[in-house]
Amino acid sequence: MERWAGRVALVTGASVGIGAAIVRQLVQNGMKVVGCSRNIEKIEALKTELSSAKGQVVPVRCDLKNEQDIMDMFTMIKRDLGGVDVCVNNAGLAHAAPLLSGETKDWREMVDVNIIGLTICTREAVKQMREKGANDGHVFLLNSMSGHRVIPSPNGHFYSATKFAVTALGDGIRNELREMKSQIRITSISPGLVETEFAYRMQKNDDKAKALYESIKCLQADDIADALVYALGAPAHAQIHDILIRPTDQVS
Template sequence: MERWVGRVALVTGASVGIGAAITRALVRQGMKVVGCARNVQQIEDLKKELKSEKGQLIPIKCDITNEEEILSMFGRIQSELGGVDVCINNAGLAHCAPLLSGSTADWKNMLDVNVLGLCICTREAFQQMQKNKVDDGHIFLINSMSGHRVIPSANGHFYSATKYAVSGLLEGIRNELQQLKSHIRVTAISPGMARTEFEIRNMKSREEGERIYMPNISAWRPPT
Protein backbone atom coordinates (compact mmCIF):
# COMPACT_ATOMS: atom_id res chain seq x y z
CA MET A 1 0.00 0.00 0.00
CA GLU A 2 2.97 2.37 0.32
CA ARG A 3 2.74 3.63 -3.25
CA TRP A 4 -0.87 4.67 -2.67
CA VAL A 5 -0.17 6.90 0.33
CA GLY A 6 -1.43 10.40 -0.39
CA ARG A 7 -3.20 9.37 -3.57
CA VAL A 8 -6.93 9.70 -4.28
CA ALA A 9 -9.55 6.96 -4.11
CA LEU A 10 -13.26 7.25 -4.81
CA VAL A 11 -15.59 4.89 -2.92
CA THR A 12 -19.25 4.94 -3.97
CA GLY A 13 -21.85 3.87 -1.43
CA ALA A 14 -19.42 4.75 1.35
CA SER A 15 -21.95 5.53 4.07
CA VAL A 16 -22.56 1.99 5.40
CA GLY A 17 -21.57 -1.65 5.13
CA ILE A 18 -18.80 -2.78 2.80
CA GLY A 19 -18.31 0.75 1.45
CA ALA A 20 -17.74 2.19 4.92
CA ALA A 21 -15.34 -0.66 5.77
CA ILE A 22 -13.33 -0.04 2.57
CA THR A 23 -13.25 3.67 3.35
CA ARG A 24 -11.92 3.06 6.86
CA ALA A 25 -9.20 0.75 5.58
CA LEU A 26 -7.98 3.12 2.86
CA VAL A 27 -7.94 6.18 5.13
CA ARG A 28 -5.97 4.22 7.73
CA GLN A 29 -3.47 3.30 5.01
CA GLY A 30 -2.95 6.99 4.18
CA MET A 31 -5.10 7.57 1.10
CA LYS A 32 -7.27 10.61 0.39
CA VAL A 33 -10.67 8.98 0.09
CA VAL A 34 -13.67 10.62 -1.53
CA GLY A 35 -16.64 8.86 0.03
CA CYS A 36 -19.95 9.43 -1.71
CA ALA A 37 -23.54 8.46 -0.97
CA ARG A 38 -26.98 10.03 -0.87
CA ASN A 39 -26.80 10.15 2.93
CA VAL A 40 -23.67 12.24 3.31
CA GLN A 41 -24.23 12.76 7.05
CA GLN A 42 -23.18 9.18 7.76
CA ILE A 43 -19.94 9.83 5.88
CA GLU A 44 -19.44 13.06 7.85
CA ASP A 45 -19.74 10.97 11.02
CA LEU A 46 -17.20 8.52 9.60
CA LYS A 47 -14.87 11.45 8.89
CA LYS A 48 -14.97 12.42 12.57
CA GLU A 49 -14.20 8.82 13.55
CA LEU A 50 -11.15 8.80 11.25
CA LYS A 51 -9.85 12.31 11.94
CA SER A 52 -6.66 11.08 13.65
CA GLU A 53 -5.80 8.49 10.99
CA LYS A 54 -2.99 8.71 8.45
CA GLY A 55 -5.18 9.61 5.47
CA GLN A 56 -8.15 11.87 4.84
CA LEU A 57 -11.85 11.38 4.12
CA ILE A 58 -13.68 13.86 1.88
CA PRO A 59 -17.47 13.32 2.02
CA ILE A 60 -19.49 14.22 -1.09
CA LYS A 61 -23.24 13.91 -1.48
CA CYS A 62 -23.95 12.09 -4.73
CA ASP A 63 -26.89 10.10 -6.03
CA ILE A 64 -25.41 7.43 -8.32
CA THR A 65 -28.68 7.35 -10.30
CA ASN A 66 -28.15 10.99 -11.32
CA GLU A 67 -25.52 11.45 -14.03
CA GLU A 68 -25.27 15.21 -13.46
CA GLU A 69 -24.38 14.63 -9.81
CA ILE A 70 -21.74 12.06 -10.80
CA LEU A 71 -20.16 14.44 -13.32
CA SER A 72 -20.20 17.25 -10.75
CA MET A 73 -18.47 14.97 -8.24
CA PHE A 74 -15.71 14.08 -10.68
CA GLY A 75 -15.31 17.77 -11.46
CA ARG A 76 -14.72 18.44 -7.77
CA ILE A 77 -12.26 15.57 -7.50
CA GLN A 78 -10.29 17.03 -10.39
CA SER A 79 -10.31 20.64 -9.22
CA GLU A 80 -9.82 20.04 -5.49
CA LEU A 81 -7.68 16.88 -5.40
CA GLY A 82 -6.02 16.68 -8.80
CA GLY A 83 -7.99 13.67 -10.05
CA VAL A 84 -8.76 10.12 -9.05
CA ASP A 85 -6.21 7.27 -8.90
CA VAL A 86 -8.48 4.47 -7.66
CA CYS A 87 -12.22 4.05 -8.26
CA ILE A 88 -14.16 1.57 -6.16
CA ASN A 89 -17.65 1.02 -7.53
CA ASN A 90 -19.27 -0.25 -4.36
CA ALA A 91 -22.76 1.29 -4.51
CA GLY A 92 -25.43 -1.33 -5.05
CA LEU A 93 -28.93 -2.23 -3.94
CA ALA A 94 -31.67 -4.82 -4.25
CA HIS A 95 -35.43 -4.75 -4.15
CA CYS A 96 -37.81 -7.66 -3.69
CA ALA A 97 -39.01 -7.55 -7.29
CA PRO A 98 -39.63 -10.96 -8.93
CA LEU A 99 -39.38 -11.27 -12.71
CA LEU A 100 -43.04 -12.22 -13.10
CA SER A 101 -44.61 -9.78 -10.63
CA GLY A 102 -42.03 -7.13 -9.75
CA SER A 103 -42.36 -3.38 -9.99
CA THR A 104 -40.89 -1.70 -13.08
CA ALA A 105 -39.75 1.18 -10.86
CA ASP A 106 -37.78 -1.26 -8.67
CA TRP A 107 -36.19 -2.86 -11.73
CA LYS A 108 -35.17 0.53 -13.11
CA ASN A 109 -33.71 1.58 -9.76
CA MET A 110 -31.54 -1.55 -9.61
CA LEU A 111 -30.36 -1.00 -13.17
CA ASP A 112 -29.60 2.66 -12.52
CA VAL A 113 -27.46 1.93 -9.44
CA ASN A 114 -25.97 -1.50 -10.07
CA VAL A 115 -25.25 -1.15 -13.80
CA LEU A 116 -25.52 2.38 -15.22
CA GLY A 117 -24.10 4.17 -12.17
CA LEU A 118 -21.18 1.75 -12.14
CA CYS A 119 -20.59 2.30 -15.88
CA ILE A 120 -20.71 6.10 -15.63
CA CYS A 121 -18.30 6.18 -12.68
CA THR A 122 -15.95 3.76 -14.44
CA ARG A 123 -15.99 5.83 -17.63
CA GLU A 124 -15.38 9.10 -15.80
CA ALA A 125 -12.64 7.59 -13.63
CA PHE A 126 -10.83 6.14 -16.64
CA GLN A 127 -11.08 9.36 -18.64
CA GLN A 128 -9.81 11.38 -15.68
CA MET A 129 -6.90 9.00 -15.16
CA GLN A 130 -6.08 9.16 -18.87
CA LYS A 131 -6.25 12.98 -18.90
CA ASN A 132 -3.94 13.16 -15.88
CA LYS A 133 -1.56 10.50 -17.29
CA VAL A 134 -2.25 8.16 -14.37
CA ASP A 135 -1.25 4.89 -16.01
CA ASP A 136 -1.14 2.81 -12.82
CA GLY A 137 -4.72 3.50 -11.75
CA HIS A 138 -7.08 0.80 -10.56
CA ILE A 139 -10.83 0.40 -11.01
CA PHE A 140 -12.74 -2.00 -8.77
CA LEU A 141 -16.22 -3.41 -9.34
CA ILE A 142 -17.89 -4.75 -6.21
CA ASN A 143 -19.90 -7.56 -7.76
CA SER A 144 -21.65 -10.36 -5.82
CA MET A 145 -21.85 -14.13 -5.71
CA SER A 146 -25.27 -13.45 -7.23
CA GLY A 147 -23.39 -12.42 -10.36
CA HIS A 148 -22.20 -16.01 -10.76
CA ARG A 149 -25.19 -18.14 -9.75
CA VAL A 150 -28.95 -17.63 -9.40
CA ILE A 151 -30.41 -18.57 -6.05
CA PRO A 152 -33.89 -20.18 -5.98
CA SER A 153 -35.62 -17.10 -4.56
CA ALA A 154 -37.81 -15.06 -6.87
CA ASN A 155 -37.14 -11.89 -4.86
CA GLY A 156 -33.50 -11.91 -5.93
CA HIS A 157 -33.72 -12.81 -9.61
CA PHE A 158 -33.63 -9.32 -11.11
CA TYR A 159 -30.89 -8.27 -8.70
CA SER A 160 -28.92 -11.31 -9.82
CA ALA A 161 -29.39 -10.27 -13.45
CA THR A 162 -27.84 -6.86 -12.69
CA LYS A 163 -24.86 -8.56 -11.08
CA TYR A 164 -24.44 -10.93 -14.02
CA ALA A 165 -24.25 -7.73 -16.06
CA VAL A 166 -21.35 -6.62 -13.84
CA SER A 167 -19.56 -9.90 -14.61
CA GLY A 168 -19.94 -9.16 -18.32
CA LEU A 169 -18.89 -5.53 -17.88
CA LEU A 170 -15.69 -6.64 -16.16
CA GLU A 171 -14.60 -8.58 -19.24
CA GLY A 172 -15.64 -5.74 -21.55
CA ILE A 173 -13.68 -3.14 -19.58
CA ARG A 174 -10.64 -5.42 -19.42
CA ASN A 175 -10.83 -5.96 -23.19
CA GLU A 176 -11.03 -2.22 -23.91
CA LEU A 177 -8.10 -1.46 -21.60
CA GLN A 178 -6.02 -4.08 -23.38
CA GLN A 179 -6.93 -2.65 -26.78
CA LEU A 180 -5.83 0.79 -25.60
CA LYS A 181 -2.59 -0.72 -24.23
CA SER A 182 -3.40 0.91 -20.91
CA HIS A 183 -1.75 -0.17 -17.68
CA ILE A 184 -4.84 0.83 -15.70
CA ARG A 185 -6.23 -2.30 -14.10
CA VAL A 186 -9.78 -3.47 -13.43
CA THR A 187 -10.72 -5.97 -10.74
CA ALA A 188 -14.07 -7.41 -9.64
CA ILE A 189 -14.71 -8.71 -6.14
CA SER A 190 -17.74 -10.89 -5.42
CA PRO A 191 -18.69 -11.01 -1.73
CA GLY A 192 -21.09 -13.56 -0.39
CA MET A 193 -23.42 -12.87 2.52
CA ALA A 194 -22.17 -9.93 4.60
CA ARG A 195 -24.04 -8.64 7.63
CA THR A 196 -24.68 -5.01 6.65
CA GLU A 197 -27.70 -2.79 6.07
CA PHE A 198 -28.17 -4.38 2.64
CA GLU A 199 -30.88 -6.95 3.45
CA ILE A 200 -32.60 -4.62 5.90
CA ARG A 201 -33.02 -2.07 3.11
CA ASN A 202 -33.94 -4.79 0.63
CA MET A 203 -36.69 -6.18 2.86
CA LYS A 204 -37.69 -2.67 4.02
CA SER A 205 -37.79 -4.10 7.53
CA ARG A 206 -35.05 -4.44 10.15
CA GLU A 207 -36.72 -7.52 11.62
CA GLU A 208 -37.03 -9.30 8.25
CA GLY A 209 -33.54 -8.27 7.20
CA GLU A 210 -31.96 -9.52 10.43
CA ARG A 211 -33.80 -12.83 10.04
CA ILE A 212 -31.96 -13.41 6.72
CA TYR A 213 -28.64 -12.99 8.50
CA MET A 214 -29.47 -15.30 11.42
CA PRO A 215 -27.95 -18.53 9.96
CA ASN A 216 -24.67 -16.63 9.46
CA ILE A 217 -24.63 -14.59 12.65
CA SER A 218 -22.20 -16.82 14.55
CA ALA A 219 -19.57 -16.40 11.82
CA TRP A 220 -19.99 -12.64 11.48
CA ARG A 221 -17.54 -10.16 12.96
CA PRO A 222 -17.98 -6.38 12.77
CA PRO A 223 -15.48 -4.46 10.60
CA THR A 224 -12.66 -2.78 12.57
Protein backbone atom coordinates in the same frame (compact mmCIF):
# COMPACT_ATOMS: atom_id res chain seq x y z
CA MET B 1 0.24 -0.26 -0.03
CA GLU B 2 2.94 2.37 0.57
CA ARG B 3 2.81 3.53 -3.06
CA TRP B 4 -0.83 4.55 -2.62
CA ALA B 5 -0.20 6.95 0.27
CA GLY B 6 -1.30 10.48 -0.67
CA ARG B 7 -3.18 9.35 -3.75
CA VAL B 8 -6.89 9.77 -4.48
CA ALA B 9 -9.61 7.13 -4.22
CA LEU B 10 -13.33 7.42 -4.88
CA VAL B 11 -15.66 5.11 -2.95
CA THR B 12 -19.33 5.15 -3.90
CA GLY B 13 -21.99 4.12 -1.38
CA ALA B 14 -19.51 5.06 1.32
CA SER B 15 -21.84 5.90 4.19
CA VAL B 16 -22.41 2.43 5.68
CA GLY B 17 -21.50 -1.23 5.48
CA ILE B 18 -18.85 -2.38 3.01
CA GLY B 19 -18.34 1.14 1.64
CA ALA B 20 -17.58 2.61 5.05
CA ALA B 21 -15.22 -0.29 5.85
CA ILE B 22 -13.32 0.35 2.60
CA VAL B 23 -13.07 4.08 3.36
CA ARG B 24 -11.59 3.31 6.78
CA GLN B 25 -8.95 0.96 5.40
CA LEU B 26 -7.87 3.26 2.55
CA VAL B 27 -7.66 6.31 4.82
CA GLN B 28 -5.65 4.35 7.36
CA ASN B 29 -3.28 3.50 4.52
CA GLY B 30 -2.79 7.21 3.81
CA MET B 31 -5.10 7.78 0.86
CA LYS B 32 -7.29 10.80 0.19
CA VAL B 33 -10.71 9.18 -0.07
CA VAL B 34 -13.70 10.85 -1.67
CA GLY B 35 -16.69 9.14 -0.04
CA CYS B 36 -19.95 9.68 -1.85
CA SER B 37 -23.51 8.87 -0.87
CA ARG B 38 -26.92 10.47 -0.73
CA ASN B 39 -26.45 10.46 3.05
CA ILE B 40 -23.50 12.80 3.44
CA GLU B 41 -24.02 13.16 7.20
CA LYS B 42 -22.73 9.61 7.82
CA ILE B 43 -19.65 10.31 5.70
CA GLU B 44 -19.07 13.51 7.66
CA ALA B 45 -19.13 11.34 10.78
CA LEU B 46 -16.55 9.02 9.16
CA LYS B 47 -14.38 12.06 8.45
CA THR B 48 -14.48 13.00 12.14
CA GLU B 49 -13.80 9.41 13.22
CA LEU B 50 -10.73 9.22 10.95
CA SER B 51 -9.40 12.72 11.58
CA SER B 52 -6.18 11.40 13.13
CA ALA B 53 -5.52 8.77 10.43
CA LYS B 54 -2.72 9.08 7.86
CA GLY B 55 -5.11 9.94 5.03
CA GLN B 56 -8.29 11.98 4.82
CA VAL B 57 -11.98 11.70 3.96
CA VAL B 58 -13.61 14.09 1.50
CA PRO B 59 -17.42 13.76 1.82
CA VAL B 60 -19.57 14.36 -1.26
CA ARG B 61 -23.32 14.12 -1.66
CA CYS B 62 -24.09 12.28 -4.89
CA ASP B 63 -27.11 10.39 -6.19
CA LEU B 64 -25.82 7.77 -8.63
CA LYS B 65 -29.18 7.75 -10.40
CA ASN B 66 -28.46 11.32 -11.50
CA GLU B 67 -25.75 11.62 -14.15
CA GLN B 68 -25.28 15.34 -13.51
CA ASP B 69 -24.54 14.60 -9.85
CA ILE B 70 -21.87 12.14 -10.95
CA MET B 71 -20.33 14.54 -13.46
CA ASP B 72 -20.28 17.36 -10.90
CA MET B 73 -18.52 15.07 -8.43
CA PHE B 74 -15.80 14.19 -10.93
CA THR B 75 -15.37 17.87 -11.81
CA MET B 76 -14.80 18.60 -8.12
CA ILE B 77 -12.33 15.72 -7.77
CA LYS B 78 -10.26 16.94 -10.71
CA ARG B 79 -10.38 20.59 -9.60
CA ASP B 80 -9.62 20.03 -5.91
CA LEU B 81 -7.61 16.79 -5.85
CA GLY B 82 -6.11 16.44 -9.32
CA GLY B 83 -8.15 13.43 -10.39
CA VAL B 84 -8.87 9.85 -9.34
CA ASP B 85 -6.24 7.11 -8.96
CA VAL B 86 -8.55 4.40 -7.58
CA CYS B 87 -12.29 4.05 -8.22
CA VAL B 88 -14.29 1.74 -5.96
CA ASN B 89 -17.77 1.15 -7.40
CA ASN B 90 -19.31 -0.06 -4.17
CA ALA B 91 -22.83 1.42 -4.35
CA GLY B 92 -25.55 -1.09 -5.12
CA LEU B 93 -29.06 -1.96 -4.05
CA ALA B 94 -31.67 -4.67 -4.25
CA HIS B 95 -35.43 -4.68 -4.12
CA ALA B 96 -37.58 -7.73 -3.57
CA ALA B 97 -38.99 -7.50 -7.11
CA PRO B 98 -39.59 -10.85 -8.84
CA LEU B 99 -39.43 -11.07 -12.63
CA LEU B 100 -43.11 -11.93 -13.05
CA SER B 101 -44.64 -9.77 -10.32
CA GLY B 102 -42.12 -7.05 -9.47
CA GLU B 103 -42.67 -3.33 -9.94
CA THR B 104 -41.02 -1.62 -12.89
CA LYS B 105 -39.82 1.29 -10.74
CA ASP B 106 -37.83 -1.14 -8.58
CA TRP B 107 -36.23 -2.76 -11.63
CA ARG B 108 -35.31 0.64 -13.04
CA GLU B 109 -33.68 1.78 -9.81
CA MET B 110 -31.54 -1.36 -9.64
CA VAL B 111 -30.42 -0.86 -13.25
CA ASP B 112 -29.71 2.84 -12.71
CA VAL B 113 -27.52 2.28 -9.64
CA ASN B 114 -26.04 -1.20 -10.12
CA ILE B 115 -25.26 -0.88 -13.85
CA ILE B 116 -25.57 2.64 -15.28
CA GLY B 117 -24.15 4.57 -12.30
CA LEU B 118 -21.28 2.09 -11.99
CA THR B 119 -20.44 2.38 -15.68
CA ILE B 120 -20.54 6.19 -15.70
CA CYS B 121 -18.24 6.32 -12.68
CA THR B 122 -15.84 3.87 -14.31
CA ARG B 123 -15.78 5.81 -17.59
CA GLU B 124 -15.07 9.12 -15.85
CA ALA B 125 -12.52 7.63 -13.46
CA VAL B 126 -10.51 5.99 -16.25
CA LYS B 127 -10.63 9.26 -18.20
CA GLN B 128 -9.14 11.11 -15.22
CA MET B 129 -6.53 8.42 -14.60
CA ARG B 130 -5.34 8.67 -18.19
CA GLU B 131 -5.36 12.48 -18.20
CA LYS B 132 -3.19 12.63 -15.09
CA GLY B 133 -0.89 9.83 -16.23
CA ALA B 134 -1.96 7.41 -13.48
CA ASN B 135 -1.18 4.37 -15.59
CA ASP B 136 -1.16 2.23 -12.45
CA GLY B 137 -4.74 3.22 -11.56
CA HIS B 138 -7.22 0.65 -10.31
CA VAL B 139 -10.98 0.20 -10.77
CA PHE B 140 -13.00 -2.00 -8.44
CA LEU B 141 -16.49 -3.38 -9.08
CA LEU B 142 -18.33 -4.59 -5.97
CA ASN B 143 -20.16 -7.47 -7.56
CA SER B 144 -21.93 -10.37 -5.80
CA MET B 145 -22.08 -14.15 -5.78
CA SER B 146 -25.47 -13.41 -7.36
CA GLY B 147 -23.51 -12.29 -10.41
CA HIS B 148 -22.31 -15.87 -10.89
CA ARG B 149 -25.33 -18.04 -10.07
CA VAL B 150 -29.10 -17.64 -9.71
CA ILE B 151 -30.68 -18.72 -6.44
CA PRO B 152 -34.26 -20.12 -6.34
CA SER B 153 -35.75 -17.17 -4.43
CA PRO B 154 -37.72 -15.02 -6.91
CA ASN B 155 -37.12 -11.88 -4.86
CA GLY B 156 -33.48 -11.86 -5.94
CA HIS B 157 -33.81 -12.70 -9.63
CA PHE B 158 -33.75 -9.18 -11.08
CA TYR B 159 -30.99 -8.13 -8.70
CA SER B 160 -29.02 -11.17 -9.87
CA ALA B 161 -29.51 -10.06 -13.48
CA THR B 162 -27.93 -6.70 -12.68
CA LYS B 163 -24.96 -8.42 -11.06
CA PHE B 164 -24.50 -10.77 -14.01
CA ALA B 165 -24.24 -7.54 -16.00
CA VAL B 166 -21.48 -6.36 -13.64
CA THR B 167 -19.59 -9.60 -14.30
CA ALA B 168 -19.81 -8.93 -18.05
CA LEU B 169 -18.79 -5.30 -17.55
CA GLY B 170 -15.67 -6.36 -15.68
CA ASP B 171 -14.48 -8.47 -18.62
CA GLY B 172 -15.45 -5.75 -21.08
CA ILE B 173 -13.54 -3.06 -19.16
CA ARG B 174 -10.46 -5.29 -18.97
CA ASN B 175 -10.58 -5.84 -22.74
CA GLU B 176 -10.99 -2.13 -23.50
CA LEU B 177 -8.11 -1.21 -21.18
CA ARG B 178 -5.89 -3.73 -22.97
CA GLU B 179 -6.88 -2.24 -26.34
CA MET B 180 -5.76 1.16 -24.98
CA LYS B 181 -2.38 -0.39 -24.00
CA SER B 182 -3.17 0.78 -20.47
CA GLN B 183 -1.78 -0.68 -17.26
CA ILE B 184 -4.89 0.39 -15.31
CA ARG B 185 -6.24 -2.68 -13.53
CA ILE B 186 -9.81 -3.89 -12.96
CA THR B 187 -10.93 -6.13 -10.08
CA SER B 188 -14.40 -7.55 -9.46
CA ILE B 189 -15.13 -8.60 -5.87
CA SER B 190 -18.12 -10.90 -5.40
CA PRO B 191 -19.19 -11.40 -1.78
CA GLY B 192 -21.68 -13.92 -0.52
CA LEU B 193 -23.73 -13.11 2.55
CA VAL B 194 -22.25 -10.10 4.38
CA GLU B 195 -23.84 -8.86 7.59
CA THR B 196 -24.68 -5.25 6.76
CA GLU B 197 -27.83 -3.18 6.33
CA PHE B 198 -28.34 -4.73 2.86
CA ALA B 199 -30.92 -7.40 3.74
CA TYR B 200 -32.87 -4.96 5.94
CA ARG B 201 -33.21 -2.58 3.00
CA MET B 202 -34.10 -5.32 0.54
CA GLN B 203 -36.55 -7.27 2.69
CA LYS B 204 -38.12 -4.22 4.37
CA ASN B 205 -38.79 -6.67 7.19
CA ASP B 206 -36.40 -6.57 10.13
CA ASP B 207 -37.36 -10.03 11.41
CA LYS B 208 -36.66 -11.71 8.05
CA ALA B 209 -33.36 -9.88 7.62
CA LYS B 210 -32.24 -10.72 11.15
CA ALA B 211 -33.14 -14.38 10.66
CA LEU B 212 -31.11 -14.48 7.45
CA TYR B 213 -28.02 -13.06 9.13
CA GLU B 214 -28.42 -15.43 12.09
CA SER B 215 -28.78 -18.50 9.86
CA ILE B 216 -25.01 -18.86 9.36
CA LYS B 217 -21.78 -17.13 10.42
CA CYS B 218 -21.77 -14.32 7.87
CA LEU B 219 -18.92 -12.38 6.34
CA GLN B 220 -18.28 -8.94 7.81
CA ALA B 221 -17.69 -5.69 5.93
CA ASP B 222 -14.01 -5.71 6.95
CA ASP B 223 -13.56 -9.08 5.21
CA ILE B 224 -14.46 -7.44 1.91
CA ALA B 225 -12.32 -4.38 2.60
CA ASP B 226 -9.39 -6.73 3.35
CA ALA B 227 -9.87 -8.41 -0.04
CA LEU B 228 -9.86 -5.05 -1.80
CA VAL B 229 -6.66 -3.94 -0.05
CA TYR B 230 -5.05 -7.25 -1.03
CA ALA B 231 -5.84 -6.68 -4.72
CA LEU B 232 -4.83 -3.01 -4.57
CA GLY B 233 -1.51 -3.88 -2.97
CA ALA B 234 -0.58 -6.57 -5.50
CA PRO B 235 2.41 -5.83 -7.77
CA ALA B 236 1.56 -3.65 -10.77
CA HIS B 237 2.09 -6.56 -13.21
CA ALA B 238 -0.48 -8.76 -11.37
CA GLN B 239 -4.17 -8.16 -11.91
CA ILE B 240 -6.42 -9.85 -9.36
CA HIS B 241 -9.36 -9.90 -11.72
CA ASP B 242 -12.03 -11.86 -9.82
CA ILE B 243 -12.41 -12.46 -6.09
CA LEU B 244 -15.29 -14.70 -5.01
CA ILE B 245 -15.65 -14.73 -1.24
CA ARG B 246 -18.47 -16.45 0.61
CA PRO B 247 -19.04 -17.56 4.21
CA THR B 248 -17.67 -21.04 4.81
CA ASP B 249 -21.16 -22.22 5.77
CA GLN B 250 -22.98 -20.68 2.78
CA VAL B 251 -24.49 -23.29 0.48
CA SER B 252 -24.17 -21.51 -2.87
